[in-house]
Every structure is written in C-alpha cells, then in structure tokens.
Amino acid sequence: MKKYIIYIAILIVGLVLGYVFFGTSSEGSSNNKNVSDMSDNAEVDNQMWTCSMHPQIMQPEPGDCPICGMDLIPAETGADGLAMNEIKMSDNAMALANIQTTIVGNVSGNDENKMSLSGKIMANEEANAVQASYFEGRIEKLNVNFTGEEVRKGQLLATIYAPTLVAAQQELLTAASMKASQPALYNAVRNKLKLWKLSESQINQIETSGKVRENFPIYATVSGTVSQKMAEEGDYVKQGQPIVKVSDLGTVWAMFDAYENQISQLKEGQKITVTTNAYANKEFEATVSFIDPTLNTKSRTVSVRATLNNEEDILKPGMFVTAKVQMSKDNAIQTQITVPATAVLWTGSRSLVYVKTNPNEPVFEMREVTLGTKNGDVYTIVEGLNNGEEVVTNGTFTVDAAAQLQGKKSMMNTKGGKTTTGHEGHSGMESTTNTETTDHIAQTKRLKVSSKFQTQLNAVFDDYIAIENALVKDNPESAKKGASQLLNTISAVDMKLLKENTAHNHWMQLEKELKSSASSISQTTDIKKQREHFIHLSAHLINAVKTFGINQKVYVDFCPMANNNVGAYWLSGEKEIRNPYFGNEMLDCGSVIEEVN
Structure with missing residues (x-):
C-alpha cells in the first residue's frame, strides 16, 4: 500500500513540475509564434519584387517582368522603399557624372536683417582727367613711360615741337615792337598764346629774350595714376588730342547690381558696409551716392554706386566686392534658404531642384521650387525646400536625365509614368507593340522647333552613330576621333533657332552635358x-531626340547587362x-524598347 502511495505522489509531483516547466514554455512559444507571424506579415507587406535582369523594375507584388516576362524575385533589403518618383543611381554613375550635393541651411533674420549686393571696384570717373595737347605738333619727348x-600736378608730361607756336611767337615779337602805337594788336597776340596754355611768365620770357622757342612743355594739371597712354613719342598730335588719361584713385567707386525686388530697400545717402576677398578681415564704410534711374532689361537690374575712400591705395579697379545693406524691419525675411544656381533647372514656367531623400544612399527626387532673388551665383528659395535638406548642386541635369529614362517625374515629364512602344528579346526577335504595359522609358514632352534645328541635331546624331559604330567594332581610336568631331558639330548648333525660352534653356543644359561626355571620350583610348x-x-x-525630334526614325535600345548589370541605353x-557596350563579346545582347518618329 505504501508503495502505491509513493508512486502516486511521484506522479503528482511530476505532473506539477511538467506544467511549471513545459506549460509556460508552450504558452510563451505560442506568444512568440504570434509575434513572429506578425513580423513576417509586416515583412511580407513591405516586400518589393524585382527582376534579376532588370533591377530598375520594382513591384509591390510578385508576377512577371513587364520587359522580359521573367518571374519577379524578392528585392534585397534596402532595394525597396523607393517612392513613386524617387530614383536611385549607382556609385559608378555618381562618380562619372561628378554629381555633388550640398545641405541647404537657413540664415535667420537674413544675416541680421541685411541684404547682400555683389559688385566690383571702378575708377572714380569724377576724378579722371585727360591730359591733352593744347596745340598741334610732334611729340619730341614723352616723360610717361607706362x-x-x-604723376603729380605740375609735372612735365611731354615736350612738343609746334610750328604754329613758332609763328605765333614771331607775331608776339613784332607786336611788342609796336605795342605803343597798336596796343590792341599786342594784347590780342598775348591772349592768343594764353589760349594755348602758355603762362604769363613764359610769354614775358619770349618777349624779353627776343628769341623764338621751337619746343614747348606740357605739364600735368592733376595728380593721379596713368590709366591709359594715348600717344607715343614721335607721334604728330592735333590740338586737343589726348596724350594720357590720369585717374585719381584716392577715391574709387563700388558699382553693384540690384534686382527689381531689392530696389525698394535702397536710397541715396544710405550707409553700407563693403568687404572684399583681398582683405577678408577689413570692412569699408561707404554711402550710396547714385542709383541708376533706368533698369537694365537684359539682367533686370539697376546699377547702385557708392564712393569709397582709398587713401591707402588698397582697393584696385576690377576687384570684386560685396556690400551689406541694412533692410527695414517691414521687409525682413525671417528665414532664407539659398542654393547655388547650378542646382536649379529652369524650364521657363517652372524651377526645379533634385533633393537627396536618403542621406546614406544616392536616392533623389525632383522638387519644384519658387525662386526669389539671385545674388551672384546664388538663388534664394522662397518655397519648396526645407532647412537641412540635401540638394544636387553639380550634375543636376544628369540626374534629371536618369529620372526621365526611368519614367519618373522630371524636367520634361511633369506627371511621371512610363510608356512603351514595344521591345525585342535578346535574340533580336520582334514583339508586338503594347501601349498598356509599363516600361522604363519616360514619355517625354515634344517641343515644337524649326526643321532647320532638327537638321542640325541630325548631324549630331550622325556623329554619335560614328562613335557607337567604333565601340561596336571595339575600336577606341575611332571612337576618340569621332568624339572630337562630335564636339565640333555640337558647337555648330545654332541656339538662335530656338525661339521659346523652354526649348532654349533645355538645349543649353543638354549641350553642356553632351559636350562633357564627348570631351571625356575624346581624351582617352581606354575603351572601358x-x-x-x-x-x-x-x-x-x-533626351534631346525625344524632346526636339530629328528628321528620321530612330530606335532606343536597352541592354540589361551593361553598366555592371544596372542596364544602359543607346x-x-x-x-x-x-x-x-560589349562589342563582339555580346554583339546582339539588348532589345529595342522604343521607336522615336
């Protein structure tokens, strides 16, 4: 009996211990399973799908690649999460295009409520003097060498042989012998010599000596610096002809350009502070002495002048300077964000920048901004950017081109979205057009331009094809030569044929990028x-062909294996x-993805 009691007790203890150790663990496992399931579900919800051959394709659900029809695979961690109009560029593309970014910041109170003006130092025209010859003759001796x-006031500048003065002196000696009987004639001859700037003492000396002088001196009437030699020794000069120009640099002008929306903050007599890079730690106080009453219609600016004391002779004409002007409190800008002019793409009606949306990855998105004033090479951003955001400041147009090719919102593709007109397989077999599927070439807005401009663009395309053929044949020397020819052809394109601002500005930026790439090809024989x-x-x-059109049908081709499997177009x-991109190694690798008529 005792034996059974002991067995029962052991069984009860075992059940209790089993519940303590395994019951709670099972419950915990159940809870962990629920948490794990939630995590898995969340991961599935955020999972993006891509194509192994076309990594630019990103879909929220599994399926077939819209380009090649292959099954989509789960995208790697970090490859997903791109917004609809975000683009990601490779490190290689960033380096080749020299894409640089800058974090924009604000200036509270507009630099303590001060407005900046850019300008340069000029000679004070009020202190300029031209030293002229007062009589006709030949310069026998010029004492100004460079x-x-x-020069100092009263200094001998030149000695001149003057035949007319020789005759006038002879008249003086004749009139002096008759001054008692004909005083009027005598006085008239003396006054004639005075008009030629001969002094009383010089005239008296001629009359007393009774000798005629052949050479006469010209003296400086002001002190200053010779800014221009206008005659040389041995020259024959006419009466009133300038010999040298003298500038008194004891005071100089600082000339600034002020934009229309800055004019209301400026008035004559206003105090300004002027600085220059030559003397970074030195400030010059000045007063606005003149505001041009007319507006320069080309630059949309007015000239603002201030006179600076330059007794130390440290401000040189041509030197760049910056002025700080105190603004009224009513027009103070509490927060100001500025960007370099290179960051802005301007279409005529819109101003655009590209913002880096991921600080650790080369991910960018187009942003439309409202521009304020432009000081030098810097724009004020009124609306569209926030303090601390990072924008592309070099290579902006390259980023925009990448956005266009990936069907994202861009300079010429205002709504984003992707279209296709068909593609071919790797073997070159044709497939039917399918306008309802999506692809990675954007529908670029076509601008209306003259057929003459299209003909010139046709010539650019022909030289481009020459480079392409050289690369197809693995011939770097021919590619280099073709790139040099392409540079000349691009330079010959007449931008005056583009009448609309949008077309003109778009070509200007495209021309810069085309020349940069062609120049890089022309400077190397490394085919890679x-x-x-x-x-x-x-x-x-x-971008150019789709925007402006050329006088023939062309095809946009794509190779998914080029550019380190990122893909590339031609x-x-x-x-x-x-x-x-591969030449004879893989000559037929690629597909036609669009026809441009």
Missing part, C-alpha cells in the same frame, strides 16, 4: 572608360541590335 605710373562615358552621352542624346538608326 600705364600705372604715378569610353563606354562608361557613352552611357551618359546616350542618355542625354535620347540610340540606333536601325532595328538590328549591335551592342556598343
């Missing part, structure tokens, strides 16, 4: 580097695939 030489630069050359020429005049 521009910049200092040439092909890297050809990626950017192609992207910008695709233009072709025929449907047959001939890959410039």
Whole structure:
C-alpha cells in the first residue's frame, strides 16, 4: 500500500513540475509564434519584387517582368522603399557624372536683417582727367613711360615741337615792337598764346629774350595714376588730342547690381558696409551716392554706386566686392534658404531642384521650387525646400536625365509614368507593340522647333552613330576621333533657332552635358572608360531626340547587362541590335524598347 502511495505522489509531483516547466514554455512559444507571424506579415507587406535582369523594375507584388516576362524575385533589403518618383543611381554613375550635393541651411533674420549686393571696384570717373595737347605738333619727348605710373600736378608730361607756336611767337615779337602805337594788336597776340596754355611768365620770357622757342612743355594739371597712354613719342598730335588719361584713385567707386525686388530697400545717402576677398578681415564704410534711374532689361537690374575712400591705395579697379545693406524691419525675411544656381533647372514656367531623400544612399527626387532673388551665383528659395535638406548642386541635369529614362517625374515629364512602344528579346526577335504595359522609358514632352534645328541635331546624331559604330567594332581610336568631331558639330548648333525660352534653356543644359561626355571620350583610348562615358552621352542624346525630334526614325535600345548589370541605353538608326557596350563579346545582347518618329 505504501508503495502505491509513493508512486502516486511521484506522479503528482511530476505532473506539477511538467506544467511549471513545459506549460509556460508552450504558452510563451505560442506568444512568440504570434509575434513572429506578425513580423513576417509586416515583412511580407513591405516586400518589393524585382527582376534579376532588370533591377530598375520594382513591384509591390510578385508576377512577371513587364520587359522580359521573367518571374519577379524578392528585392534585397534596402532595394525597396523607393517612392513613386524617387530614383536611385549607382556609385559608378555618381562618380562619372561628378554629381555633388550640398545641405541647404537657413540664415535667420537674413544675416541680421541685411541684404547682400555683389559688385566690383571702378575708377572714380569724377576724378579722371585727360591730359591733352593744347596745340598741334610732334611729340619730341614723352616723360610717361607706362600705364600705372604715378604723376603729380605740375609735372612735365611731354615736350612738343609746334610750328604754329613758332609763328605765333614771331607775331608776339613784332607786336611788342609796336605795342605803343597798336596796343590792341599786342594784347590780342598775348591772349592768343594764353589760349594755348602758355603762362604769363613764359610769354614775358619770349618777349624779353627776343628769341623764338621751337619746343614747348606740357605739364600735368592733376595728380593721379596713368590709366591709359594715348600717344607715343614721335607721334604728330592735333590740338586737343589726348596724350594720357590720369585717374585719381584716392577715391574709387563700388558699382553693384540690384534686382527689381531689392530696389525698394535702397536710397541715396544710405550707409553700407563693403568687404572684399583681398582683405577678408577689413570692412569699408561707404554711402550710396547714385542709383541708376533706368533698369537694365537684359539682367533686370539697376546699377547702385557708392564712393569709397582709398587713401591707402588698397582697393584696385576690377576687384570684386560685396556690400551689406541694412533692410527695414517691414521687409525682413525671417528665414532664407539659398542654393547655388547650378542646382536649379529652369524650364521657363517652372524651377526645379533634385533633393537627396536618403542621406546614406544616392536616392533623389525632383522638387519644384519658387525662386526669389539671385545674388551672384546664388538663388534664394522662397518655397519648396526645407532647412537641412540635401540638394544636387553639380550634375543636376544628369540626374534629371536618369529620372526621365526611368519614367519618373522630371524636367520634361511633369506627371511621371512610363510608356512603351514595344521591345525585342535578346535574340533580336520582334514583339508586338503594347501601349498598356509599363516600361522604363519616360514619355517625354515634344517641343515644337524649326526643321532647320532638327537638321542640325541630325548631324549630331550622325556623329554619335560614328562613335557607337567604333565601340561596336571595339575600336577606341575611332571612337576618340569621332568624339572630337562630335564636339565640333555640337558647337555648330545654332541656339538662335530656338525661339521659346523652354526649348532654349533645355538645349543649353543638354549641350553642356553632351559636350562633357564627348570631351571625356575624346581624351582617352581606354575603351572601358569610353563606354562608361557613352552611357551618359546616350542618355542625354535620347533626351534631346525625344524632346526636339530629328528628321528620321530612330530606335532606343536597352541592354540589361551593361553598366555592371544596372542596364544602359543607346540610340540606333536601325532595328538590328549591335551592342556598343560589349562589342563582339555580346554583339546582339539588348532589345529595342522604343521607336522615336
């Protein structure tokens, strides 16, 4: 009996211990399972799907690649999360295009409620003097040797042989012998010599000596610096002809350009503080002495002048200076964000910048901004940017070209979205057009331009094809030569044929990028580097062809394996695939993804 009691007790203890150790663990496992399931569900919810051959494709659900039809695979961690109009660029593309960014900041109270003006130092025109010859003759001796030489009032500048003065002196001696009987004639002859700037003592000396002088001196009437020699020794000068120009640099002018919306803050007599890079720690106090009453219609500015004391002779004409002008409290700008002019793309009606949305990744998004004043090479941003945001300040147009090619919102593609007109497989087999599927080439807005401009763009395209053919044939020397020819052809394009501001500004920026890429190709025979630069050359020429049109049908081709499997585009005049990024290694790798008529 005792034995059974002991067995029962052991069984009860075992059940209790089993519940303590395994019951709670099971419950915890159940809870952990729920948490894990929630985490998995969240991960599934955020999972993006991509194509192994076309990594630019990002879909929220699994399915087929809209380009090649392959099954989509889960995107790697960090490859997802891009917003609809965000683009991600490779490190290689960033380096090739020299893309640089800057964090924009605010200036509270507009630099203590002060407005900046940019300008340069000029000679004070009120203190300028021209030393002229008062009589006709030949310069026998010129005592001013070079521009910049200092002269003093009363200093001998030149000696002149003057035949007319020789005759006038003879008249004086004749009239002096008859001054008792004909005093009027005598006085008239003396006054005639005075008009030629001969002094009383010089005239008396001629009369007393009874001798005629052949050479006469010219003296400086002011002190200053010779800013221009206007005659040389041996020259024959006419009466009143300038010999030297003298500038008194004891005072100088600081000339500034003020924009229309700055004019209301300026008035004559206003105190300003002037600084220059030459003397970074020195400030010069000045007063606004003149505001031009007319507006320069080209720059939309008025000239503002201040007179500076320059007794120490440290301010040199041509030197760049900056002025700080105290603004009234009513017009104070509490928060001001500025960006370099290179950051802004201007279409005529819109001003755009590209913002880096991920501080650790090269991810960018277009942002429309409202511009304020422009001081030098800096724009004030009225609306569209926040303090601390990072914007592209160099290579902005390259980022925009990448956005256009990926079908994202861009300079010429205001709504974003992607369209296609068909594509081919790697073998070159044609597929039917499908306008309802999506692709990675944007529908760029076509601008209306003259057929003459399109003909010139046709010539650019022909030279581009020459480079492409050289790369197809793995011939870097021909590619280099073709790039040099392309540079000349681009320079010959007449921008005056573009009448609208939007077209004109768009071509200006495209021209800069096309020249940069062509120049890089022309400076190397390393075919790998040439092909890297050809990626950017192609992207910008695709932009130009789709925006302006040319006088022939062209094809936009795409190779998913080029550019380290990121993919790259190029233009072709025929449907047959001939890959410039691999040449004979993979000549037919690629597909036609768009026809441009």
